[in-house]
Amino acid sequence: xxxxxxxxxxxxxxxxxxxxxxxxxxxxxxxxxxxxxxxxxxxxxxxxxxxxxxxxxxxxxxxxxxxxxxxxxxxxxxxxxxxxxxxxxxxxxxxxxxxxxxxxxxxxxxxxxxxxxxxxxxxxxxxxxxxxxxxxxxxxxxxxxxxxxxxxxxxxxxxxxxxxxxxxxxxxxxxxxxxxxxxxxxxxxxxxxxxxxxxxxxxxxxxxxxxxxxxxxxxxxxxxxxxxxxxxxxxxxxxxxxxxxxxxxxxxxxxxxxxxxxxxxxxxxxxxxxxxxxxxxxxxxxxxxxxxxxxxxxxxxxxxxxxxxxxxxxxxxxxxxxxxxxxxxxxxxxxxxxxxxxxxxxxxxxxxxxxxxxxxxxxxxxxxxxxxxxxxxxxxxxxxxxxxxxxxxxxxxxxxxxxxxxxxxxxxxxxxxxxxxxxxxxxxxxxxxxxxxxxxxxxxxxxxxxxxxxxxxxxxxxxxxxxxxxxxxxxxxxxxxxxxxxxxxxxxxxxxxxxx
Numbered sequence: 423x424x425x426x427x428x429x430x431x432x433x434x435x436x437x438x439x440x441x442x443x444x445x446x447x448x449x450x451x452x453x454x455x456x457x458x459x460x461x462x463x464x465x466x467x468x469x470x471x472x473x474x475x476x477x478x479x480x481x482x483x484x485x486x487x488x489x490x491x492x493x494x495x496x497x498x499x500x501x502x503x504x505x506x507x508x509x510x511x512x513x514x515x516x517x518x519x520x521x522x523x524x525x526x527x528x529x530x531x532x533x534x535x536x537x538x539x540x541x542x543x544x545x546x547x548x549x550x551x552x553x554x555x556x557x558x559x560x561x562x563x564x565x566x567x568x569x570x571x572x573x574x575x576x577x578x579x580x581x582x583x584x585x586x587x588x589x590x591x592x593x594x595x596x597x598x599x600x601x602x603x604x605x606x607x608x609x610x611x612x613x614x615x616x617x618x619x620x621x622x623x624x625x626x627x628x629x630x631x632x633x634x635x636x637x638x639x640x641x642x643x644x645x646x647x648x649x650x651x652x653x654x655x656x657x658x659x660x661x662x663x664x665x666x667x668x669x670x671x672x673x674x675x676x677x678x679x680x681x682x683x684x685x686x687x688x689x690x691x692x693x694x695x696x697x698x699x700x701x702x703x704x705x706x707x708x709x710x711x712x713x714x715x716x717x718x719x720x721x722x723x724x725x726x727x728x729x730x731x732x733x734x735x736x737x738x739x740x741x742x743x744x745x746x747x748x749x750x751x752x753x754x755x756x757x758x759x760x761x762x763x764x765x766x767x768x769x770x771x772x773x774x775x776x777x778x779x780x781x782x783x784x785x786x787x788x789x790x791x792x793x794x795x796x797x798x799x800x801x802x803x804x805x806x807x808x809x810x811x812x813x814x815x816x817x818x819x820x821x822x823x824x825x826x827x828x829x830x831x832x833x834x835x836x837x838x839x840x841x842x843x844x845x846x847x848x849x850x851x852x853x854x855x856x857x858x859x860x861x862x863x864x865x866x867x868x869x870x871x872x873x874x875x876x877x878x879x880x881x882x883x884x885x886x887x888x889x890x891x892x893x894x895x896x897x898x899x900x901x902x903x904x905x906x907x908x909x910x911x912x913x914x915x916x917x918x919x920x921x922x
Contacts, residue, residue, distance in 0.1 A: 437844065439897075439916040443473040444837065447785045449725035454840035459899070461725075464757065466774075466789035467826060467835040468903075474912035475837055475901055479775065479788045480827040481820040486524075487803050488541045495543040497536055503529040503816035506795045507808055508560040510535070512569045512585055522801065525571065525583075526810075526819060531555060533589065538801060549588035554578050559601055561608070563627055572627060574598035576613030582628065592628045596620050600693070603627070604654040604672055607637075611661070616648035617641055619661055621676070638676050642668060645686055650693020655703060656716050662693045662705065667714065685718050692735050695749060699742040699780055706730075706738050706749060711778065724778070724785055729753040737771045741796045743807055748822075749776040750793035761834055762790020763813055771812045790833050827906065835909065838900040844920070852919040853892045859885040861910040865902040868916075870894020881908075890916075 439459060446461040447470075454463060462470075467478040485494040507526035514521050523535045526545075531553030536545040558575035565572075565582065573589070574580040580595035598620075601610040608627035612618040623629035623636040630637045642649060647664030654660075659670040665687045671680045687707065695706040703714040710727035712719040721727070731754060738751035753774040763770040775788040792812040799808050807822040815829060826833055844851060853868060862881040867874065872894040879886060899916065903909050 435920045437918045437920055439844075439918060441899075441914045444468075444470040444475055444911075445473045445784070446470075447725055447783070448787065451725060451728040455842065457840040457842075459839050459842065461840070463838050463840045464755070465837045466755075466761070466787045467833045468837050468909070469786055469824070470837075471779075471784055471786065474910055475835075475903075476911075477824065477826040477909040478786060478833070478835060479777070480823045480825045480833060481791060481809060481815075481829060482823050482825075482827070483829070484808050484819040484821045486536070486538055489539040490541050495541065497524075497545055497819060498543045499817055499819065500528060500532075500534055500545060500547075501817060502532075504810050504819055505529060505557045506810060507797050507819060508571065509538075509562075509797065509799055510569075510571045510583070511562045515567075520802070523585075524799070524808075525560070527554060527557060529816075533583070538799070548583065550581075551589070552578070552591075559598060561601055561603060563603065563608075565626075565628065572601075572608070574601060574610065580628070595628065595630050600649075600651045602652050602654045602659070604659050605674075607672065609652050609654075609659050609670075609672070611649040611652050612639075616650070617643050619649060619652065619670070621672070634675075634677060640670065640679070640681060642681075644683065646683065650691065651696040653696060653698055653703065655698055658716070660703070660714075660716075662691055662696050664690055664693075666691075667719070669716075687719065691719075692738055694736070695738045695740045695751075697740040697742050697747060699747055700745070702780075704740065704742070704747040704749075704778075704780075706735055706740070706751060708735075711747075711749065711776070722778075722783070724783070726753075726785075726787075729755065737794070739793065739795050741798050741807060743798050743805075745780050747776075747778040747780060748796060748807065749778070750774070750791075750796060751776065753787070753789070755789070762828060762831075763792040764790060766792070766813050768813075788833065791828055826909065832904055832906050835903045836900065837902075839898055841896045841898045843896050844918070846920055848895070850893055850895060850921050851897060852921070853890045853897065854917045854919060855890055856888045856917075857885055857915040858888060859910075859912050859914075862903060862908050863905045864909070864911055865904075866914075867900040867902065868892055869898045869900070871896045 448462045448465040469476045469478045483496045485496045510523040510525050522538045525535045533548040534545045556575045556577040558573040560573050568584050570584045576597050576599045580592040581589050583589045597613045598610040599613045606625045608622040610620050620639040646666030651662040661668045667684045669682050689708040692706045697704050710721050733754050735751045740749045752772050770792045777786045794812045795810045797808045809820040866877040
């Protein structure tokens with residue numbers, strides 16, 4: 423943004439405030455008087471990455487490409503709430519081709535599947551003797567030369583599923599809340615007290631016999647608190663705990679395993695958001711988004727850490743996709759507005775999706791969607807983020823889009839500037855007009871300490887001049903859009919007369 427000043431007559435200066443670029447990320451925590459106009463005080467459901475205000479993210483029913491035909495097929499869902507989904511990575515040894523399945527679990531505990539390389543839109547039940555009583559974790563493993571999906575939950579124990587084999591219980595396995603594969607062993611956090619990290623026998627994640635030639639466990643009881651998430655990263659096993667991180671060197675024989683405790687955190691870490699993102703691990707803590715490099719975590723100053731205050735994010739989740747960290751969580755906007763899922767009479771769990779570009783630190787926030795889990799489907803023909811929901815969309819599996827719609831309903835978009843006295847704290851400003859180019863319909867709101875005016879602007883291919891005629895010592899500008907279709911707002915210019 424820049425200001426141009428010109429002397430009009432004795433006692434009056436003319437200034438033009440030009441929003442040259444909207445790409446600077448939102449900042450809700452710095453004092454408004456210190457922020458430049460092109461940095462929003464609050465912004466959601468807009469995309470600002472190209473400098474203009476354009477349509478943000480949306481969601482539609484998950485569609486998979488047809489394998490033998492042109493076009494896509496939208497999955498026919500079983501009709502019950504969907505809690506989580508996984509990709510079962512299956513390679514046919516007989517036919518020498520990759521034939522993965524999308525597997526998901528319903529609220530009833532029943533597992534379903536749909537073949538990814540197929541033409542049918544229908545999903546089918548997986549035979550199972552007992553239903554899961556809690557949402558399990560799942561991990562792919564080649565067991566006895568067969569691709570297998572291993573399930574485990576804190577209430578049901580461990581099961582395995584291979585193609586055409588149904589779901590088979592693994593006896594004597596622990597009840598697990600988080601697990602990872604590391605050098606052909608399965609490392610797992612045991613449910614309950616959450617102080618034990620168990621590990622399977624080498625080359626056999628179904629063997630949990632506790633002896634020097636098979637499996638074993640490591641107990642951790644110190645000020646770092648309960649164990650939350652375990653990941654394999656940079657040749658080590660890292661255990662993320664309520665208030666810290668521990669590292670296990672686990673090569674070869676278990677007699678050579680060693681444990682080191684890295685640090686104690688002053689804030690709670692949300693283990694369910696831990697996500698390996700290339701050469702770093704991203705996660706959410708009570709005070710904001712953190713980056714972990716293998717030794718310590720650093721809270722990122724993204725400008726909106728205050729939105730995490732006063733709320734818990736035990737149900738947040740995350741994925742890594744195209745060098746971006748996507749975090750579904752709950753934010754405290756504290757603005758009195760209700761967007762999308764925030765209107766649910768029965769309440770909501772999460773209300774936001776944060777996209778953080780790990781290369782540029784650019785951020786966009788999608789508000790009004792209650793996401794329960796996310797999954798990256800990265801196949802030979804396509805790559806996308808699949809999404810499960812809480813609330814009214816819980817019986818669907820969706821996918822992330824760029825059309826600003828939540829299943830055909832528009833997500834309201836808003837961008838609000840900070841309040842400013844324009845560097846003239848005691849002078850009265852007369853806002854005379856605004857020059858704006860918008861391809862879609864939008865609302866322009868200009869506020870001073872004396873009054874507020876709203877202008878409904880119809881989208882056109884050329885810039886439009888809006889007469890404002892508003893005065894006051896402070897100025898605030900907002901752009902909003904609640905219409906379907908293309909949104910593109912660029913380079914607004916506001917003309918102001920400043921009395922001396």
